[in-house]
Every structure is written in structure tokens, then in C-alpha cells.
Amino acid sequence: MDVDATLAGMGLSLPDPAAPVANYVPFTRAGNIVFVSGQVPRVDGAMWPVGQLGAGVSMADGVKGAQLCMLAILAHAKVAAGGDLGRVRLLKLTGFVNSAPGFGDQPKVVNGASDLAVALLGERGRHARSAVGVAALPGNVAVEVEAILELDG
Numbered sequence: 001m002d003v004d005a006t007l008a009g010m011g012l013s014l015p016d017p018a019a020p021v022a023n024y025v026p027f028t029r030a031g032n033i034v035f036v037s038g039q040v041p042r043v044d045g046a047m048w049p050v051g052q053l054g055a056g057v058s059m060a061d062g063v064k065g066a067q068l069c070m071l072a073i074l075a076h077a078k079v080a081a082g083g084d085l086g087r088v089r090l091l092k093l094t095g096f097v098n099s100a101p102g103f104g105d106q107p108k109v110v111n112g113a114s115d116l117a118v119a120l121l122g123e124r125g126r127h128a129r130s131a132v133g134v135a136a137l138p139g140n141v142a143v144e145v146e147a148i149l150e151l152d153g
Contacts (some may be wrong), residue, residue: 002075003085006065014075015042015068021138027076034080038096038146040138043066047099050095054103057142064093066112069145073113074080074120081151090127092148098141100135106131115144 005011011115016030020026027036040047048068049061057065069125074085078149081087095110097103137144 001053001094003088003120010119014071014078017079018042018074027080029080029151031041032151033091034077034149034151036073036076036080036145036147036149039069039072039076040141040144042066042072043051043068047139049139050140051142052098052100052103053098053105053109053142059105059108060108062097062142063112065141065143066110066145067116069095070113070116071092071145073145073147077147077149079095080149088121089124089150089151090121091148091150091151092130093117094130094132094146096132096134096137096144098137098143099135106133110145112143133146 016098017026022114024037027034028098049065051057053062077088078085087138097109098105100108117127
């Protein structure tokens with residue numbers, strides 16, 4: 001599967017890999033396993049959406065935010081894979097959703113990342129997952145997603 005062609009066919013592109021904002025690295029590798037640090041959604045360099053699901057941020061914007069997180073994850077994965085996303089297999093996603101009290105649809109929000117991963121990577125995009133509601137995220141962003149990947153070769 002040509003992931004770059006699939007991206008282009010969907011009208012999507014990978015962002016430039018984001019630099020860390022604190023004392024950590026964007027990803028680390030142990031053998032063929034790559035751990036990608038939590039990625040937040042950005043539009044034109046600014047965090048978006050911000051706020052809580054269930055209190056101002058719509059489900060549609062939360063899902064779009066999770067998709068943007070997946071694109072950011074894949075940007076780092078592409079670097080880790082030497083430019084070849086065809087080498088990437090997604091093992092595990094953890095999605096954190098900035099949730100108002102009583103909001104319980106975190107899995108629906110994180111589906112934005114999961115569904116995009118499968119659309120882009122096919123069977124190599126199927127993964128284990130956790131979707132967690134949290135009281136706050138950095139910069140009050142609505143969603144953050146981290147990943148564990150495996151590289152061929």
C-alpha cells in the first residue's frame with residue numbers, strides 16, 4: 001500500500017514533524033518498536049480545537065482533532081521509518097480526551113485517529129487502543145494521541 005498516494009487521494013498531507021515543547025524527544029526507538037510521544041492537533045501551527053468535549057467543543061471538531069493527531073504521529077513515524085510509511089505497523093494508540101464532567105464518548109472522539117490509521121495503512125493500521133477522559137490537556141487542547149508502532153526490517 002502506498003500511504004503517500006492514499007494521503008494525496010484523500011486530500012491530506014502530513015504536517016512537518018512537531019518539535020518537542022519540553023525535555024523529551026518526539027519518538028524513541030527500541031529495536032523495531034517506535035514509541036511516538038503524545039501529539040496534539042494543530043492547524044496552521046496553532047493548537048486546535050481547544051476546550052472540553054461536552055462543554056463547548058463539538059464531537060465533529062473532537063474527531064477532526066484526533067485525525068490531526070494521527071497525521072502528526074505518522075509524520076514522526078515517517079522519519080523513524082526512513083521516509084517509508086509502508087514499513088509502519090500500528091500496534092497501540094492511547095487517546096486522551098479533554099472531557100467535561102459526564103462526557104462519556106471518548107471512544108467516538110478517538111475513532112477519528114483509529115479510522116484514519118486504518119484508511120491509510122490498511123490492515124497494518126489495525127491496533128489495540130485506549131480512549132481516556134481527562135480533566136485537562138496541555139494548552140487546553142481537546143485531544144492528544146500517542147502511539148506504539150512496529151517497523152519492518
